[in-house]
Amino acid sequence: MASDETNEPERLDHGLSTIPKLFESIEADGPFTTCIECERDLRPHAQQYLIEKGIRGRETVYEYALCLGCVLGMRARFSEESKRDLDAFFDGRADIEARGLELLATVGPEAGAWIEDCVFCRRPREECPEYQMYAWCSGALVLYSILPYFVCGQCIDLIGEVLSTKTIGDIEDWSDEFLSPPPHLLELLVDTPLKRF
Ligand SMILES: [Zn+2]
Ligand SMILES: [Zn+2]
Numbered sequence: 001m002a003s004d005e006t007n008e009p010e011r012l013d014h015g016l017s018t019i020p021k022l023f024e025s026i027e028a029d030g031p032f033t034t035c036i037e038c039e040r041d042l043r044p045h046a047q048q049y050l051i052e053k054g055i056r057g058r059e060t061v062y063e064y065a066l067c068l069g070c071v072l073g074m075r076a077r078f079s080e081e082s083k084r085d086l087d088a089f090f091d092g093r094a095d096i097e098a099r100g101l102e103l104l105a106t107v108g109p110e111a112g113a114w115i116e117d118c119v120f121c122r123r124p125r126e127e128c129p130e131y132q133m134y135a136w137c138s139g140a141l142v143l144y145s146i147l148p149y150f151v152c153g154q155c156i157d158l159i160g161e162v163l164s165t166k167t168i169g170d171i172e173d174w175s176d177e178f179l180s181p182p183p184h185l186l187e188l189l190v191d192t193p194l195k196r197f
Helices: 068-077 080-093 096-106 153-162 165-178 183-189
Strands: 016-018 048-056 059-067 130-138 141-143 149-152
Touching (some): 068 165, 080 153, 149 153
Antiparallel strands (some): 016 141, 048 059, 130 149
C-alpha cells in the first residue's frame, strides 16, 4: 500500500507544486474545494488559502482550508497584545523567511522536505507524537515561501503561553464552530494543544 508521503506531486518552477497527497483533504479524498468558514470555492486559479492539519500519530485529528479573506478576519480578531506577543515569539525563535529561501534553493518546491523537522525546535517529525502542519495554496497549487511547515506539540504549547486568554477563547470558539473531528477522537482532544488551535 502506498503511503501518502510517497505520492510525488508534480514540481513546477518558481516555488510552486501541485498539491501533494499529504495536504489533500482526507474527508474529500482529494484537494480541499471550499473554505471551511465562508464556503467560498477554493478552486479558481487566483484564490489563495491556508491548509492546516492537526496530526496525532498517523491520524489526522482535524483538517481545514481557510480562504485569504477568512485568514485575515481571524487575525483581526486577535488582540493587539496577542499579535505583538506572537510576532515576538516567531521573530525570537526562527528566521522562517530565511529558512524558506534556503529550502527553495536546496530542495525546491517539495512539501515533504519542508516538513521534515519542526520549524521552531527542529525536532524531526517522526519523533513528534502530535503536530500541526500548514501550507499556503493558490487554486490547485502550493506556494512555497514561509510555508509549508509544521509545529510540534511542545512548541504549540509555548505559543499557547504567549496568547492572551481572550485570544485562546476566540480560537476555541472558532474551532468549536468549524472543526468537527471524528467522534472517536473527540475524547482525546480534551486538554491537548490540538484542541486549542
Ligand atoms: Zn473564507
Ligand atoms: Zn517544536
